[in-house]
Amino acid sequence: MSERNINEKELPGGLRVLSEPLKEATSISLGVWIRAGSRDERDEVAGITHLMEHMLFKGTPQMNALQIAEAFEGIGAQENAATGEEYTVLYARFLPEHLERALDIMADMVTRPTLVDLEREREVIVEEIRMYEDRPDQMADEYLSGLIFHDDPLGRPIIGSAETVRGVNEDILRGFHGSTYAAPNVFVVGAGKLDSGELERMVEEKFAGLPEGEPFARKARFTSPESRFSYRFKETEQYHVAMGALGLPASSEDRFAMSALNNVLGGGMSSRLFQEVREKRGLAYAVYSYHQGYSDAGAVKMYVGSTTGNVEEAVKIIAGQLDRIREETVTDEELHRTKEQLKSSTILAMESTATRMTRIGRSLITGAELLTPEEISARIDAVTAEDIKRLANEHLQLDDMYLSAVGPKEIDLGQRLAS
Secondary structure, three states, rough: OOOOOOEEEEOOOEEEEEEEEOOOOOOOOEEEOOOHHHHHOOHHHOOOHHHHHHOOOOEOOEHHHHHHHHHHHHOOOOOEEEEEEOOEEEEEOOHHHHHHHHHHHHHHHOOOOOOHHHHHHHHHHHHHHHHHHHHHHHHHHHHHHHHHHOOOHOOOOOOOOHHHHHHOOOOHHHHHHHHOOOHEEEEEEEEOOOHHHHHHHHHHHHOOOOOOOOOOOOOOOOOOOOOEEEEOOOOOOEEEEEEEEEEEOOOOOOOHHHHHHHHHHHHOOOOHHHHHHHHHOOOOOOEEEEEEEOOOEEEEEEEEEEEOOOHHHHHHHHHHHHHHHOOOOOHHHHHHHHEEEHHHHHHHHHOOHHHHHHHHHHHHHHHHHHHHHHHHHHHHHHHOOHHHHHHHHOOOOOHHHHEEEOOOOOOHHHHOOOO
16 A cells, blocks of 8 residues: 555455554544445345444344443444445544454444344334435435436435335345455454554454455446436425536546546635625525545536526526536636645544544545555645646536436426536
C-alpha cells in the first residue's frame, strides 16, 4: 500500500488485518468489514445483506441483544453498523485499553450470530422501508440510480422491499451467513492508538471460526432504460428532482478531477448551482451535486428540491449550468478555491480515527489506491481546468442525462434536458 504507516497481514484462510498506528491519537476505531453488499444479492432476496447486518445485534451464544448493548456501553464504546452496495461493516470507537474486549464482542457478533427474533426484525426493516418512502428526496435518488444502472443490482435500493425482506427465512439467512461471512470476504481494520502486532494476534485468535469461501465476482452489467425520465406521484409540499449520468469507478485516475468538477458545480455555498438556483433566484433551499464511485462503475448526480411552480425554472437553470461547465473553462479563482476546499476537507477529516479506519476499508472494497495526505494534496493540485472541462464533456452531456422526479403532479421536465 502507498500509505507507509499502514500495516497489512493476511492470516491463514484469507482473513486480512490492516492497522494504522497513530501515536498522537487518544482512541481506536475498529471496523470489521465484509465484502458483501446489495449488489451481490439475488433479486428474490434483495435486502438480505442489510437484514443480516441487523441480525448481528440480535444475539450470540454468549449474549442476547440487551447484553450486546450493555457490553459496548460497559467499555464506553460508540458502535454501529452499515450496509452499502459493496460492503457491510460493523464498527466501534473506544479507548485503547478496551481493544481486546471490543474485539471479543465484535468477533462473537460476526462469527456466531444466533439469528433469534428474525420475524420481529424483518418487520422492523419493513417499517424502515416505509420511513424511507416518506422521504421523497431519497426516493428521487433511488429512482435515479434505477435509471442510471438499469437492470443491474447497483440500481436497486440497498434496503430491499417489504416483499423480498419478508421472504427471507432463517434457513436462507443462515446459508447466506455461512457462504458470505467467510475468511476471504472479511477484513479487520484498526486505526488509532494501537500496536499492529498485538491487533493481528488478537484477530487471529478471535476470528478463528470463520469458514473458508470465495469472494463474490463483480461486474456491472446495466442497460439503457426505455425512457431517461421517471416520475412518481407523491403528495408533497416540494417537488424533488434528481438528475445524473454514468460517472467514474472509485479507483479512476480522474477521481480527483471529478471531485473538483463536482465542487465547482454543486459542492458548496460558492458553487455555481447554489449561487444561480438559490442565491440569485431563490428557486430552492437545497441544490447540490455529488459523485458516487464503486469498484467498477460510478454515477454523477444532482438534486434540487423546489416548489411545483418553480421546479421547471430550477431545472432549466441547472441545465444551463451544465452547458456552461462543458463549454467554458473554469476560472483560475474557481479552480484555486476548489483545490483548497478539497485539500482542507481531506486533511481535516484525517484528525478522526473513524475517518482513517473507514478510508482504509473503502479502499480495499473499491480497489482505490490508498494515498498519504501529502499524495492526495499533490493529486488535487495537479488537476487542471482542462481536466474539469474534459470530464464535464464526457459525463454531463444533456442527451446522456437521466432525471427522476417525485411530486404532486407530472411535469415534463425532460424537455429541459434537450441539448
